[in-house]
Amino acid sequence: MHQSVLITGASSGIGEACAIFLAHKGFRVYAAARRLDKLRNLEGIAGGRITPVAMDVTDDESVADAIETITSDGVSLYGLVNNAGVSVMGPIETTPIEEWRRQYETNVFGLVRVTQAVLPMMRAAGRGRIVNIGSIAGRIAAPFQGAYASSKHAVEGVTDALRREVEPMGLKVSLVRPGFINTPFGHQEQESLEAHTAEGEPYAGAVRKFKAWHAKGHPNAPGPNVVAEAVHAALTAEHPYSRYTAPAKNLGPLVMRNLLPSAVADRIFKRLTGLADIEKKPNLGKSDN
Ligand SMILES: NC(=O)c1ccc[n+]([C@@H]2O[C@H](COP(=O)([O-])OP(=O)(O)OC[C@H]3O[C@@H](n4cnc5c(N)ncnc54)[C@H](OP(=O)(O)O)[C@@H]3O)[C@@H](O)[C@H]2O)c1
Numbered sequence: 001m002h003q004s005v006l007i008t009g010a011s012s013g014i015g016e017a018c019a020i021f022l023a024h025k026g027f028r029v030y031a032a033a034r035r036l037d038k039l040r041n042l043e044g045i046a047g048g049r050i051t052p053v054a055m056d057v058t059d060d061e062s063v064a065d066a067i068e069t070i071t072s073d074g075v076s077l078y079g080l081v082n083n084a085g086v087s088v089m090g091p092i093e094t095t096p097i098e099e100w101r102r103q104y105e106t107n108v109f110g111l112v113r114v115t116q117a118v119l120p121m122m123r124a125a126g127r128g129r130i131v132n133i134g135s136i137a138g139r140i141a142a143p144f145q146g147a148y149a150s151s152k153h154a155v156e157g158v159t160d161a162l163r164r165e166v167e168p169m170g171l172k173v174s175l176v177r178p179g180f181i182n183t184p185f186g187h188q189e190q191e192s193l194e195a196h197t198a199e200g201e202p203y204a205g206a207v208r209k210f211k212a213w214h215a216k217g218h219p220n221a222p223g224p225n226v227v228a229e230a231v232h233a234a235l236t237a238e239h240p241y242s243r244y245t246a247p248a249k250n251l252g253p254l255v256m257r258n259l260l261p262s263a264v265a266d267r268i269f270k271r272l273t274g275l276a277d278i279e280k281k282p283n284l285g286k287s288d289n
Helices: 013-024 036-040 060-071 097-125 146-169 185-194 204-215 225-236 248-259 262-273
Strands: 004-008 028-033 050-054 079-082 128-133 171-178 243-246
Touching (some): 004 013, 004 097, 013 028, 013 050, 028 060, 050 060, 060 097, 097 128, 097 146, 128 225, 171 225, 185 204, 243 248
Parallel strands (some): 004 028, 004 079
């Protein structure tokens, strides 16, 4: 009997790569997302071990219906990969509160909602694995990434608390932190930044610089399989780590983050992102800095 795993956000990028990778490794995969048409492309892969499931993680009814569809097959999920995510980028000052809400509704409350829906069957079985997809941004917050980075900081906290709560019941919880990965996510982030570069936007000059730096990140990054490998390890290791970093080279910045004083880290960010070239002066709503 194949172990069953539910992956959210499986219609693209990392989630899709995880679905294919895990199905080839013998898992029965429930691949969930809003775009069912995209999920249907996965149906014939790995001997038909991938089943598409419509799910919007921001919607109670949609999540309940999806879990009902899975369990009505008599399936008890062994694994949950909380991967669905969006990225809202832009200055904290000018990012509308509705956009902050959209960020947290998916990355934080969506993750908690699906976890709550799956935990009763895992507790009843006395076994199960939950793998949350965080980000390097869950430890290191770049400028103009406040909404996204803070949502991933929240995922770090949720993961730590959950791991400690459910360990006595035989359940294991891990966090996988990707760095830049080459998926459509980068386009979404670039579009999100674009809105803040218009003439008259108070941070336009700085956002343009940051956007140019950010544009180089995703196309030159590794593909999503590097994350799928870490997810597989978290689902199958006898004693999984609490955190995996993918690719592993990103451990460097994470270690530095803990060692360097904030003032030094701030200077490194300024250099990396080109913000050091921006003249320090009061900005009275002009966008020419
Ligand atoms: N790519 C990177 O560089 C990177 C780095 C660090 C962390 N991450 C994290 O990795 C995860 C996946 O990102 P990715 O790079 O694979 O991005 P992606 O290619 O844009 O995929 C995002 C997935 O999330 C799904 N999704 C978004 N909102 C949803 C909702 N309300 N309900 C259900 N599914 C939803 C999308 O499916 P539908 O639109 O069909 O619903 C899609 O399948 C995210 O949590 C992201 O924060 C990515």
